[in-house]
Amino acid sequence: MDYVLFPGRHHLLTRFQAEHLTKLGGTVVWAVTSANHENTRRNPVPYHRREAAIERFSVQAGLRSVVVPVFDTTPTPHFASVTLKNIAVATGLTLTPANTVVACSTPAVAALYSSLGFEIDTVEAAYDPPPSRPWDVLLRLAAGDSSWRELAHPATIDVYERYRLDETVRTVVNDPIVGDEGGLTATRDYRTYAEAFAEAAQRKWALVKEHVRPGRIVDIGCGAGALLEMADQEPALRESDLIGVEVAMHLYDECVHKKSQGVFQNENVYFYRRNVLGGAVFDPRSVDTTLTFALTHEIWSYGSQAASIRAFVQAIYDHTAPGGVWINSDVCGPDNKDRTVRLRLEESTRALFDRFATDYTFPFSYTTDGADTVILRLADAMDFLTRKDYLDNWESETQEQFCGLEFADWKQLLTDAGFEIDPASHAYRNTWIIDNRIAPVASLTTPDGTPLDWPDTHVLFIARRPLNT
Incomplete structure (x- = not known):
């Protein structure tokens, strides 16, 4: 074959790949997928660094290569066709089953090319036992396992060291909050x-x-x-x-x-x-x-x-x-957020409360008092009332807790860290939300029925690091 089409994310290259691609011969066309993604768990390394490593890898392995970026798309059964068209536009190369073998160890992706008539070389999957795949080696790096260097190709090691990509990979892959695609949540509009x-x-x-x-x-x-x-x-x-x-x-x-x-x-x-x-x-x-x-x-x-x-x-x-x-x-949460209150709700809002109690990521307990009233913590009541109107982002908003900390909690956190609190700092109530979204459909009382004012909903802190620190 004249060409070897090698689709993949190619965040890390291995010594095995150099040996295997050399055996296949022909010009290697590297279709680097998710080329517009970086700094995410699935795609920690930016495209231009991946391209640099591939070019260096090709020189050291004696391969003739063409590198083509392929931007991420929504899942489609036509992914293989889209990639081939992308290569044709970027390079002028027309890859066909007559002149190209596809090197791919991912069965689902290989099947897309196979359906177009391409011969498939399964790379690592063709060996028994199979050698470590690039992503497995990258995960060793992220886990602090130094054996990744024994498996990674020197071209990758060199580029990683020069641009401190090993640190980037560890940081991004082990990130405590950010998801695979680089956001806090995949459900936000x-x-x-x-x-x-x-x-x-x-x-x-x-x-x-x-x-x-x-x-x-x-x-x-x-x-x-x-x-x-x-x-x-x-x-x-x-x-x-x-x-x-x-x-x-x-x-x-x-x-x-x-x-x-x-x-x-x-x-x-x-x-x-x-x-x-x-x-x-x-x-x-x-x-x-x-x-x-x-x-x-x-x-x-x-x-x-x-x-x-x-x-x-x-x-x-x-x-x-x-x-x-x-x-x-x-x-922020209301002062004395753990106190017990009675929350009376208009009929449709009461039904939405049941949905919130089911979907909310932070479970809370409550009891009912008639068809329209629930008894619960003040913080939980305000978490529902300040979230109930976010229907267009419901799946995202029900993963978030607004009332975890009250003003006093914030003051303690900031002063413990060494900050000085400016007198301009204060908690306050968003009166528009209260007047237009909460008060028309809800009322708040003590357990014995004494009416309560609506509590603070927001906080502004001006915290300064002292000059002598």
Whole structure:
């Protein structure tokens, strides 16, 4: 055959692959799938580093190679045809069953090419016992097993060492929160999520801009960069670095797109795709202002609750410069969140409560008192009431707990880490949500029937690292 089509993600290359491909002969066409994905568990290494390793591998093994990026697509039975067309457009090569053998050890993928008439070489699967596959070797690396070096090809080892990709792989694959595709949850509608943040950006910036310290300004969980757009318009911050950190691939991509389209006037705008809990993003004492909006409840919810929040608070403190500030705005639990209350609900809302109690990731106990009333913790009541209207993102929202921490809990966490709390910090009630979404369909009383005011729903903290630290 003239060509060997070798489809795969190719995050790591092995010594076995070099021996096997050399035996097959012909030009190897590397179809590098998920080429537009990086920094996720399934795809930890960016395409350009994979391509560099393949080219170096080819030179060292004496192979003639052509490397073609294949962007990720939704699952389709036509994946093999799409890949072949992609190769033809990128290289001008027309691969057919008459001139090409497909090297593939994944049965489902091999079957797609076989159905088109291609001969299949099953690579590792053709041997007994089969040698370690690249992904198995990568997982050894992630687990700290040094034997990966004995199996990986020197080209991969070299590129990994020069660009510290071994550290990247360990961090990403072992990430405590982020999923396989690089987001906190696979069920979120990121379009509506980004639109909501964009609409609220001006209000949020007005709330905090007087507390921002110029210099290195970092927005963690920056979404599609809407808040940094506000900062970009501030004359006083023209000499500052504006840095967005976002873990969700869809939102990060939108940030990069905005920058490429000239949305930001400040030339010192940067975006990182990172998870702060996966390892330090910034050097110690290097950040003047950290912004986090609607983020900490996600760290609590998708991580290990209090343990993850403590780790996050410590990470922020560590990277904050002496005199620097962390501005955190998020939902929060009500004061005295564990007290027992009676929650009376309008009929349709009562039915939605039953659905919430079933779907909610954080189980809670309650008792009924008639058809329209439930008795439960105040925190659980508010978690339902502040979530019941998120029907377009229901599967995502029911994985998140808004009321895990109350104002006093936050103060203790921040002071334990070493922060000083600015007097401007406060808990507050979102009156629009109360007046328009909660009060019309619900009422809250003590167990003996005494009416209760609606509690605080949000918190704003201005926390500073002391100058002498």
